[in-house]
Amino acid sequence: MPPTQNPDDAKVIATIQQKGGSGKSTITVNLAAVSGQNNPPAKADDPCPVVAAGIDRQGSLEDWSARVPEDRLPFDYVVTKGRLGEIPDLVKDPDVSRIFVDTPGFMETDPDAPMDADPLGSGPAAKAMEEVLEHTNLALVPLTQEWLTHRPAEFTIERVLKPRGVRFLVVINMWDSGSDREHKELNRLRKWCTDRGYPFASQAIRRYKIHSKAPEDGLTVIQYPESGTALRAREDFYKLALAVEQAI
Numbered sequence: 162m163p164p165t166q167n168p169d170d171a172k173v174i175a176t177i178q179q180k181g182g183s184g185k186s187t188i189t190v191n192l193a194a195v196s197g198q199n200n201p202p203a204k205a206d207d208p209c210p211v212v213a214a215g216i217d218r219q220g221s222l223e224d225w226s227a228r229v230p231e232d233r234l235p236f237d238y239v240v241t242k243g244r245l246g247e248i249p250d251l252v253k254d255p256d257v258s259r260i261f262v263d264t265p266g267f268m269e270t271d272p273d274a275p276m277d278a279d280p281l282g283s284g285p286a287a288k289a290m291e292e293v294l295e296h297t298n299l300a301l302v303p304l305t306q307e308w309l310t311h312r313p314a315e316f317t318i319e320r321v322l323k324p325r326g327v328r329f330l331v332v333i334n335m336w337d338s339g340s341d342r343e344h345k346e347l348n349r350l351r352k353w354c355t356d357r358g359y360p361f362a363s364q365a366i367r368r369y370k371i372h373s374k375a376p377e378d379g380l381t382v383i384q385y386p387e388s389g390t391a392l393r394a395r396e397d398f399y400k401l402a403l404a405v406e407q408a409i
């Protein structure tokens with residue numbers, strides 16, 4: 162538990178990966194949806210105990226959540242746009258139990274900084290990230306088959322999470338199960354984690370086109386129209402949600 166937290170405080174799950182496009186927003190929104198479905202408000206007019214928060218100025222979380230009809234959205238969402246103080250307030254809010262935070266794709270890094278320097282640097286974006294990390298119970302680090310996400314995942318873990326003592330779980334995302342029937346690729350990614358001593362979620366999130374259309378269609382994984390793919394896509398997020406609950 163982060164030093165700033167009491168047992169009654171909301172738990173913060175932050176998705177973080179230096180590399181853009183690795184699935185941070187997709188993971189955050191769909192996990193919040195599954196968690197919200199499992200923890201509905203006690204009464205219809207009560208606030209949702211599950212909150213999705215975006216600190217991203219780009220606002221993917223806001224754009225996406227705003228397209229989901231309000232009566233179908235199982236979580237509340239807030240967009241801090243880098244303002245400080247909102248995440249700590251939410252953590253103390255007695256109505257809130259889980260906060261899923263989407264973080265921006267790019268961290269300011271000084272290419273000439275020594276290896277042991279803090280890569281978050283200073284500036285408003287860094288301060289917002291710092292505030293989230295101070296309250297994070299569990300960080301989720303997406304890793305994909307794309308080799309280019311590997312080094313930034315390691316960088317995020319070694320230079321940002323470990324020095325702050327933030328617990329983390331690697332989440333294998335966009336796994337192409339159709340072309341990896343023997344799980345060679347999947348096992349390679351798992352070995353990448355074990356070689357480094359990184360804990361990973363045993364359930365990988367498979368790559369489905371339905372996920373990439375969901376923001377535009379105003380859907381989260383719990384609302385996908387019934388199909389075999391929808392079931393499998395949901396299964397991935399239900400299992401990941403369980404792993405997250407076990408880890409926090």
Ligand SMILES: Nc1ncnc2c1ncn2[C@@H]1O[C@H](COP(=O)(O)OP(=O)(O)OP(=O)(O)O)[C@@H](O)[C@H]1O
Pocket residue numbers: 180181182183184185186187188221264265266267334335336366367368369370371372373374
């Ligand atoms: N499991 C998946 N299956 C199919 N498409 C996916 C999956 N995960 C993410 N995507 C798609 O990949 C793209 C990048 O994902 P996303 O926006 O979630 O990444 P991000 O890490 O939040 O990016 P950024 O750093 O730019 O905020 C999006 O088009 C998204 O729909």
Ligand SMILES: [Mg+2]
Pocket residue numbers: 185186187217221263264266
């Ligand atoms: Mg994003």
